Amino acid sequence: MSTTIAWDSPLLAAKVLRERKDGCSEIALHVDALADLRKVVLLEKRLHGLSGVRRVSMEPSSRTVRIVWQRQDTSLSELLGTMASMGCPAHPLRREAIDDRRSPAMHDALKRLLVAGMCAMQVMTYAFVIYIGVVDFVDFSTRDFFRWMGFLLSVPVVLYSAHPFLKGTWREWRARRLGLNTPIAASVWLIFLASGWNTWRGTGEVYFDSITMFVFLVLAGRFLELRAMQQGRARTDALQARTPLLARRKTAIGDWEWVPAETLVVDDVAWLERDVIVPADGRVTSGAIVVDVSALTGESQAMTCGTGDRLLAGSQVVSGDATLQVERPGTESFAARLADLSRRTVAHTPEDSDPRLSRFVTAVLVLAALTAVVWMFIDPAHAWPTSVAVLVVACPCSYALTRPSLTMQAQLAMARQGVLMTDSRVLDRLPRMSRACFDKTGTLTSPRLVSVEASTIDPMHARELAGALAIASHHPLAQAVLQGLEGERRFHAIQTMEMPGHGVAGTIEGQRYWLGRPDAFGHAATDASALCLGNDERVICRFAFDESLRDDAARAITRLQRDGVHCEIVSGDLPSRVEPIAASLQIEDWLARQSPDDKREHVADIQGEGHVVLLVGDGSNDAPALAQADISASLASGTELAQSTADLLLVSGRLEGLVDARELARAFARKLDQGQRWSLAYNLAFIPLATLGLVTPWLAALGMSLSSLVIIWRSRGLGAGTPLP
Known part of the structure; x- marks a missing residue:
């Protein structure tokens, strides 16, 4: 089966095609030939000439071609074959590359941000006319007209853009734990309702510009935070993308065929050559290759691998040819486990990290209410704008954003050091x-097999039996047994079971064998530094090891x-x-x-x-x-x-990664302290001014939002200079 024909497999098609509602299929292809602008023109013209092609989109900068076409008219293999015949070989990308790169949360946040931004700009224009009216250049009817226009444009901002704050407030009150959403929603609705009432009455101050700008700036801060989180997930997406979709497998008669990589099973033999992504974890059984593992471990130096060496799925062959015997298929490979651990990273909310936040929000609400009561006696006209200013100024957004922003940057910095953090605590x-x-x-030392002592069996035969069991274990001694075994395995173990601290047992050709400590399997104890192979009757052989740091x-x-x-x-x-x-x-x-x-x-x-x-x-x-x-x-x-x-996975295998992680954690603590001190200083400086009526709602909104943006921006510097190991 050729490479292009293999893509007609329904299993592969489901991985790379998106079926549209209009009955067409859509695919994204990586084409290196797009670097040549002449081929871009010729390729686009040729693709448009194929039957069923509806749309072709070329992106030379990213070497990507997106095609929408009717598959019943032209198959995917014909499409790829046509491109290859023109000297433009194409590699299908996973279906996720077709979809919007933004997550649903990002897409929703962006829409709300755009609505708030567009309305805020227009409302500010109307507010400018009202500000001119302060010096009597605008008559009352014109002023009222622009007030009503400001009111109408504030409605979508309050009801749509600011809706997440209202939902968040409802969740906080149901949980009886106040958070950031409560003061934000209270500020927005108080300003909106009071300004709407004053617009209806035709007297008093209105702050529609403050509402829209406030919502826009807060949403901008949250959008930047979501972007930082998306960058944190980029490593997981990259790991998933490292697993190839196609693999070249050896058949029972010795031929090679292209098959979906996920159909590979244990003991299948795959062919590796230059530019191929290793499709599964396994061992080299013949040949020699140089592989790039930087995408997995952060190790920048290419590795030379020969017979017996272990390879990880997702590594890229730089040069050479070799055969690989599969030990763990792609879905069970190291790259798959690493992606799963990344997805399961424990992220703690600001409320979890600092329970003082809820108490602070409660105090802010009480202070705003007291401010309103006091100003009702001093000057009732200033009661609501002053209390709203207190709510906005005291909103602890910057305080609460400090930790999650820094945590995400710390996780990215650790990844650059070859350390995966699974618990932010x-x-x-x-x-x-x-x-x-x-x-x-296996932690401080690396074991190496030095001798096989067997009196009743050939040592190599014993080692091959042990290798069939060792493949089911990640213990360093088991891996040392496997190291250097040449050729494809003659024995295969089934019904294997690993017992932590004791060994592994399994059935080989109908007989039960074990590999590990003899006393764990009912035999006399021996040197704990050795590994023994045995069956139900006796110890068959003994493996001796030495260790190096x-x-x-x-x-x-x-x-x-x-x-x-x-x-x-x-x-x-x-x-x-x-x-x-x-x-x-x-x-x-x-x-x-x-x-x-x-x-x-x-x-x-x-x-x-x-x-x-x-x-x-x-x-x-x-x-x-x-x-x-x-x-x-x-x-x-x-x-x-x-x-x-x-909590920490040393992906690069470097123990010094622990020391680097500790230094990064110290930098995290310093920036966290600085950010929280900044937030505290801001609140201590402006809350008294707001209670005295010296800070208007629009100025409070600007100050609070800019404070949050400063916190998010400062967190980006954490570990920015951290070199790759």
Whole structure:
């Protein structure tokens, strides 16, 4: 099956086509040839000549072609074949590229913002005429006409653009927890109703310009916040886009065929060549290639991979040819898990982060009411504009926006450092961290298989049996067994089950085997640093390993210790293997032979002494301790259970990413403090002036909105200079 014909598969068509209500199909194609303007003209003319083509849109800047056509007249494969014959090969983009890049929330926010902006500009024009009337250049009938025009244009702003504030107020009152929406909605409706009443009476002040400008500026702030959040989701979208739609699979008779990448299953063999995106996690079984993994791990250096090396889905082949044996299909791959973790990032609302906000809003409402009462005795005509000015000035928008804006920027900065943050609360805990506990095997060290001891079976045969079980485990020792196995696997395990801290068991050719600690499977205990293969009857062979420190382990430990963090090792390995690693890292405190429960209890004991504890581990046996720790971190090579429990995922595999994350958290704390101090100073300065009647509603709206915009703008600088690892 050729590449173009494969695209006629219904499974692939559903991934790249959007079916329109008029019966046409729409597709977005990436075409590198659009860099040549001559080909742009020729290609557009040729496409318009195809049967059923309704519209062709060329975007040379992004190398994108969008086509709307009737598929029953021209198939997708014919469309792609025509373009390829012209020297303009096209690569279909996922259907999401056709849809509006804005999320529904962004699209809705933009519409409300545009309505408020257009109405505000026009109302300001009418207000200018009224302001001229103050010096008697405009008669009363003209003034009243423009007041009514201002009223009419304020209606869509209040009823449509400001509707989210009213809905938010209703939710806050139902939850009995006041937030930002209450003072905003109260200000808008008080000004609107009072100005409308004065317009009806033909006397008194009106502030329709203040309403529309206020709503526009607040919506502008929220729109910028939504954009920042969308940028935070861009990494997730990019990860999803890294999984290719097509893969070249080896058939049973040895031929190669193009198939939908998501149809690949474990043990399928895929062909890799230059510019191909790796379709699944797996191991190279033949050949040698250079791959770019920067989109996944942030590692800028290309990697050379040969037989036995592990590859991640989403990596791009830079040069060379190789075959890949699938271990985890695209939907279960590392890139898919990473995208899922990004989507599940815990984001806490301002109310969750600071319960003082609700009390402050309540105090503002009380103060505005008292101001109105006092001014009713002093000058009733100024009672409502003064109380409204207090409401607007004291609205804690800038205070509440500080944390979410900075949190989103911190998450982006960490991603640039190769660290995925899954719980924003670690930003508060990292600067206070005083103890760091590290697992040894796979975290501080990388194991390497050095010998296979087998008396009743060929060592290579034993290793192949062990490899069939090891593929079901992410434990570093299991991965070391797989490292270097050449060719396609002869044995395949079914009904596999991994037991954290003990090993993995499964059925191979009808017989039950296990790989792990013998005592966990009813046999005599052996050296805890070794891994054994056995069946129900006996231990078949023993694998011995040595260990080497990770490249940046010493630097990471040294930087943490210099920063006042006490580091220690908590391992399940033998003391004879833990002690030399601790000595080489100048770590005085270490524990060996620790079970998963022992690790968790040790972390709890340290917390009982008042310490904020970081635990770094990568195995399923570390999961209880990771859940117990104040801050938990796991490596990209760790098990799914460890990754799902961790607050920080070291995607790049760099332990120094922890130190970089701590420095970023400190910068976050500084900017958070500065932003909240700015908001407090603004309120302390202007609330007294507003209560004295020295601040008009329009000036209060301008000040509050600009204050919020300043906060959002300042947050953009967090981690902006952070280099890629």
